[in-house]
Amino acid sequence: MERVEAKDYVFHRDFTKEYPMIVRAEGVYLYDEQGNRYLDASSGAIAANLGHGVTEIAEAMAEQAKTAGFVHTLRFETKVLHELAAEIGKMAPAPLNRVYFTSGGSEANESAMKLARQYHRDRGKLEKHIVIGRWQGYHGNTLGSLSAGGDIKRRQPYTPNLAKFEHIYSPYCHRCPYSRTEEICQREKRMPCAEELERLVKEIGPEFVSSFICEPIVGSQQGAVVPPKGYLQRVREICDQYEIVLIIDEVMTGFGRTGTDFAIEQFGVVPDIITFGKGVSAGYAPLAGMIVSDQIVESLVANGNGRFIHGYTFSGHPVSVAAGLAAVRYYKQKNVLANGKEQGEYLFQRLRDLQKRHSSMGQIRGKGLLVGFELLADRSRDQLFPPSFGAADRLNHEALKRGAVFYPGAGTIDGVNGDHLLIGPPLTITREEIDELVAILDQSLAAFEEQVYTITGKEE
Numbered sequence: 001m002e003r004v005e006a007k008d009y010v011f012h013r014d015f016t017k018e019y020p021m022i023v024r025a026e027g028v029y030l031y032d033e034q035g036n037r038y039l040d041a042s043s044g045a046i047a048a049n050l051g052h053g054v055t056e057i058a059e060a061m062a063e064q065a066k067t068a069g070f071v072h073t074l075r076f077e078t079k080v081l082h083e084l085a086a087e088i089g090k091m092a093p094a095p096l097n098r099v100y101f102t103s104g105g106s107e108a109n110e111s112a113m114k115l116a117r118q119y120h121r122d123r124g125k126l127e128k129h130i131v132i133g134r135w136q137g138y139h140g141n142t143l144g145s146l147s148a149g150g151d152i153k154r155r156q157p158y159t160p161n162l163a164k165f166e167h168i169y170s171p172y173c174h175r176c177p178y179s180r181t182e183e184i185c186q187r188e189k190r191m192p193c194a195e196e197l198e199r200l201v202k203e204i205g206p207e208f209v210s211s212f213i214c215e216p217i218v219g220s221q222q223g224a225v226v227p228p229k230g231y232l233q234r235v236r237e238i239c240d241q242y243e244i245v246l247i248i249d250e251v252m253t254g255f256g257r258t259g260t261d262f263a264i265e266q267f268g269v270v271p272d273i274i275t276f277g278k279g280v281s282a283g284y285a286p287l288a289g290m291i292v293s294d295q296i297v298e299s300l301v302a303n304g305n306g307r308f309i310h311g312y313t314f315s316g317h318p319v320s321v322a323a324g325l326a327a328v329r330y331y332k333q334k335n336v337l338a339n340g341k342e343q344g345e346y347l348f349q350r351l352r353d354l355q356k357r358h359s360s361m362g363q364i365r366g367k368g369l370l371v372g373f374e375l376l377a378d379r380s381r382d383q384l385f386p387p388s389f390g391a392a393d394r395l396n397h398e399a400l401k402r403g404a405v406f407y408p409g410a411g412t413i414d415g416v417n418g419d420h421l422l423i424g425p426p427l428t429i430t431r432e433e434i435d436e437l438v439a440i441l442d443q444s445l446a447a448f449e450e451q452v453y454t455i456t457g458k459e460e
């Protein structure tokens, strides 16, 4: 490989692709060096919740970098760390008060799963160590978080390295893995997808199970799938019954993305640990973490010498935390959540209209401004694309050419089959910008469907 330019020294995410060089970003738009403008309809990876170019956050970071750019939280703390912890602790459901910071969501989930294990161990439950996750879930790419998640594509190359975690299917009523419908489950007041958790716990032996981790609304892997009424409550009951720490992964859904500070509030369930990331700093700095219940922290103090045997160099990094503090204040001061909710409802309505014109748009779902839809080869026959077609990537490519970037996903149904597009623009987006997003999506879907028709025609 010849190295001529600086970019030839970059370990790119994908060496087969050319990446536009972004030279400026403002509001919901990104600008590349060619002068192209992209509407950021996915907030990066559902992170830039406040849009780009917020000077309040940039200034807070610069100020903290000048004041104390780095201190190690093993020896020192900073005012911004205390202030942000207080803001987040107050935002979380009542018994979750203690905030632990990491740099990314994968680290946050690693921390939560390790803390659950230490909690049991400190209390003499030495055998409790197994983590149960869900096949349709994503918790990060570090080996532990990857072991907890279920995305076959991401897991498969590393299968020999993954920890022996257990999994259940997550609820996807639209394509129920148990061939039921939501109505039947509600009528019978029994959800096999939730009962499977209890069955698995009994099979493993409750004395071995440490924690259960899931997303409240499945983000990147399924495209905003919302669980049925009562599912998370039943999960909570099972966790209580067998002394299992319930970890709710709000890395994508937290900080207003679904219309409330945390999505779990909408399901009337209080977990033991909430993990967060992305939106906490609105993407301005690597920042994530977990909010831990008083019960777990009190046990740590009483039974574990007060020390969580864990930590990272950049836990509570002052500049990242300063970005988080400025972002969290901005959400409140500008009433961002109310706008996100309003624009989310408008987006839903516009997508439903769009669906009437596009046979490739399947079920539309989500909450707030975390919205997804299935991509189908033919909606009238409920026909999926073959996985090798790369449908979602193709659609996103069409959108990029027309000036918008979405979050495509594949393996929606079972890790292999199914495609979806996830839409999650900054929560600060305006109604006019939603109209522009929908117009670009409309044109992109038309071009995509044309492409599908041409290819299918040729094959036949």
Ligand SMILES: Cc1ncc(COP(=O)(O)O)c(C=O)c1O
Pocket (backbone or CB within 6 Å): 045, 103, 104, 105, 106, 107, 109, 138, 139, 140, 141, 215, 219, 220, 249, 250, 251, 252, 253, 277, 278, 288
């Ligand atoms: C629900 C969820 N958990 C964890 C992660 C991992 O976060 P990070 O990429 O910051 O490590 C993600 C990232 O997309 C996510 O969506």
